[in-house]
Amino acid sequence: MVELRDVHMQFEDKKVLDGVSLKVEPQERLVVMGQTGSGKSTILRLILGTLRPASGSIFFKQFEITRLQRRKLQQVRRSMGMVYQYSALLSSRNVRDNVALPLEELTDKSREEIDQIVDEKLDLVGMKHAKELLPSELSGGMRKRVSLARALVLEPELILFDEPSAGLDPVIGSVIDELIISLTEKSKVTSITVTHEMDSAFRIATRMAMLYQGKIIEEAEPEQFKQSENPVVAQFLSGSTEGPILEGSRDAITTK
Ligand SMILES: Nc1ncnc2c1ncn2[C@@H]1O[C@H](COP(=O)(O)OP(=O)(O)O)[C@@H](O)[C@H]1O
Numbered sequence: 506m507v508e509l510r511d512v513h514m515q516f517e518d519k520k521v522l523d524g525v526s527l528k529v530e531p532q533e534r535l536v537v538m539g540q541t542g543s544g545k546s547t548i549l550r551l552i553l554g555t556l557r558p559a560s561g562s563i564f565f566k567q568f569e570i571t572r573l574q575r576r577k578l579q580q581v582r583r584s585m586g587m588v589y590q591y592s593a594l595l596s597s598r599n600v601r602d603n604v605a606l607p608l609e610e611l612t613d614k615s616r617e618e619i620d621q622i623v624d625e626k627l628d629l630v631g632m633k634h635a636k637e638l639l640p641s642e643l644s645g646g647m648r649k650r651v652s653l654a655r656a657l658v659l660e661p662e663l664i665l666f667d668e669p670s671a672g673l674d675p676v677i678g679s680v681i682d683e684l685i686i687s688l689t690e691k692s693k694v695t696s697i698t699v700t701h702e703m704d705s706a707f708r709i710a711t712r713m714a715m716l717y718q719g720k721i722i723e724e725a726e727p728e729q730f731k732q733s734e735n736p737v738v739a740q741f742l743s744g745s746t747e748g749p750i751l752e753g754s755r756d757a758i759t760t761k
């Protein structure tokens with residue numbers, strides 16, 4: 506479904522990804538973990554094609570994202586849904602109009618068809634009662650649900666979740682994780698979630714990968730991942746202050 510091959514990325518002189526390779530099979534829920542600033546959101550933006558890598562290639566189904574012309578890229582991107590870290594809803598539009606937006610902009614469906622799809626997706630995330638509310642009238646968890654409904658309206662084959670439980674209290678965070686699992690299973694959609702939250706990662710993942718200093722240093726199913734002998738993974742899992750991860754380490758990839 507998705508493949509990254511030896512992807513390098515830097516912003517000005519700051520190296521962020523230093524040869525990332527990853528493969529995601531259909532209907533997997535891959536969770537990529539890493540410290541804040543390690544390049545997790547960058548990976549999602551590269552897959553969406555809103556960023557281009559310095560080198561390496563990225564595939565989505567049969568398309569090489571990194572080679573597509575703008576028009577074709579926009580078309581291919583309709584098969585991907587993105588749930589942003591801070592939900593990214595338009596503050597002037599109510600819930601219904603936020604969810605309808607991709608359908609209005611990218612399809613020629615009638616008002617009736619759009620209403621029906623919006624209702625169906627809002628129902629899936631348990632937000633049908635809140636159609637008329639503005640984003641400012643919603644809690645963080647509700648905003649996340651709406652953002653999830655919006656990501657589903659074009660029936661994507663792949664959904665990308667950027668820190669889905671960030672900023673939510675632990676209980677609401679777990680509820681959102683459960684929703685991610687049930688929705689992706691029901692719609693047979695493949696997902697990539699990036700997070701620095703361990704509990705959330707272990708709930709969601711069918712496979713896990715750890716990003717550290719620009720590279721994937723471990724990749725395994727959750728049970729094996731837990732047993733990892735890599736000291737960085739072990740420290741990340743335990744949240745210990747003892748180990749190779751230093752406070753400043755996210756700011757630079759050590760040059761050998
Ligand atoms: N557009 C940008 N311009 C310059 N630096 C950026 C840009 N986007 C991200 N970065 C830097 O790249 C690093 C990785 O960012 P990001 O992918 O957002 O990390 P994460 O999502 O893991 O917290 C950070 O140090 C960030 O400051």
Ligand SMILES: [Mg+2]
Nearest residue numbers: 545546547667
């Ligand atoms: Mg991020």
